[in-house]
Amino acid sequence: MNKFSWYEAKSVEDALSKVNATASDILGKAPNSSSVIFKAGGIDLLDLMKEGLVNPSTIVSIKNIPGLDKIEYSEQDGFKIGANVTLEELENNAVVKEKYLALHQAVAHAGTAQLRNSATLGGNLAQRTRCWYFRSIDHQCYRKGSGTCYAQEGENEFHAIMNNKTCASVHSSSVSTALMAFNATVEIAGPNGKTRSVTMEEFFVDPETDSRTENILASNELITGIAIPAVNENVKSFYIKQGARESHDWAIADVAVVMEMSGGKCNNAEIVLGAAAPVPVKAEDAAKKLRGKSINESVASSAGKASVKGATPLANNAYKVPIFRSIVKRAILNAV
Ligand SMILES: Cc1cc2nc3c(=O)[nH]c(=O)nc-3n(C[C@H](O)[C@H](O)[C@H](O)COP(=O)(O)OP(=O)(O)OC[C@H]3O[C@@H](n4cnc5c(N)ncnc54)[C@H](O)[C@@H]3O)c2cc1C
Secondary structure: OOOOEEEEOOOHHHHHHHOOOOOOOOOOOOOOOOOEEEEOOOHHHHHHHHOOOOOOOEEEEOOOOOOOOOEEEEOOOEEEEEOOOEHHHHHOOHHHHHHOHHHHHHHHOOOOHHHHHHOEHHHHHHOOOOOOOOOOOOOOOHHHOOOOOHHHOOOOOOOOOOOOOOOOOOOOOHHHHHHHHOOOEEEEEOHHHOEEEEEHHHHEOOOOOOOOOOEOOOOOOEEEEEEEOOOOOOEEEEEEEEOOOOOOOOOOEEEEEEEEEEOOEEEEEEEEEEOOOOOOEEOHHHHHOOOOOEOOHHHHHHHHHHHOOOOOOOOOOOOHHHHHHHHHHHHHHHHO
16 A cells, blocks of 8 residues: 555535545556545545555545534434444434334445444445456456456456446445435535535446446535435335345345335335446336335235346346345335
């Protein structure tokens, strides 16, 4: 790892006045004397630095900025969760556990207790893919500007089964799978006091839109928090993460289902698949199978099948298709 300086940001404005790059901006570039990047919990950033992929000259720690560590909740407006709230704090929040079960489950299954103790929500959303070609300094893959996705013909068992023709990596944030299902929005602060609020679908971008990165963050922008709309007592949810084995690894497939029930019928539903495509995706065809229906095994099964409609698995990952079918069905039946 290269030497770097450390700056402790005192406010959002202070942090924004110092930073000049995202991890994607300086990915694969040699160390230079002027790249300044944010660090929150440091889990992913330090990985990227140790892998030699990112070599900032200065790290701006945003971890102690006052206010970014708050969780606010009201029955009317739902949650406002500061970007620096740790996954552990979110996991242990009683209202999340009671009313937003799928989010609680997604957070509780992300990494280990030690990781969740440091990892922040903002950093989780902005983490980079774990694709082994991307993480290898010896592979100049599509994400590093070469136009070649080595996973297409290579070791692709953990890779995307949808939208995988340009870059077959999958996004690593399983927390986002649940946040997207609850229609959360990402709050972003930019220069000159400007702020913007974007949906999770707008926050993530596919590889054809931006080959370098999975999100819309510019180098002079900071995630300040996440807002999650209020849910009533008829909203039921469930999240399932399938790993390759019983370990604390990233998902090979995960799903969050959120359904609004009324009189035994599903009024509205969102189903989000993680680790299926380069960014989390809403399985709209599957959700349509639930809307207006009483939930039973056959309806859940048809939604499971619809969730992988049009999938284009690669040579070694077709096994993911039945996994998604099965976990979507199970999540629906478990939610009600
Ligand atoms: C073994 C292991 C297993 C894991 N399993 C899972 C899993 O199952 N599911 C899952 O979701 N995650 C998993 N993770 C990933 C982990 O949750 C993330 O690395 C962590 O959440 C990143 O948060 P951080 O605060 O440490 O971010 P940092 O490492 O500090 O930052 C990550 C990136 O985001 C940028 N950044 C940080 N905060 C902000 C902000 N507020 N605004 C703009 N940019 C920002 C940084 O510049 C950096 O590029 C796992 C990690 C490990 C090591």
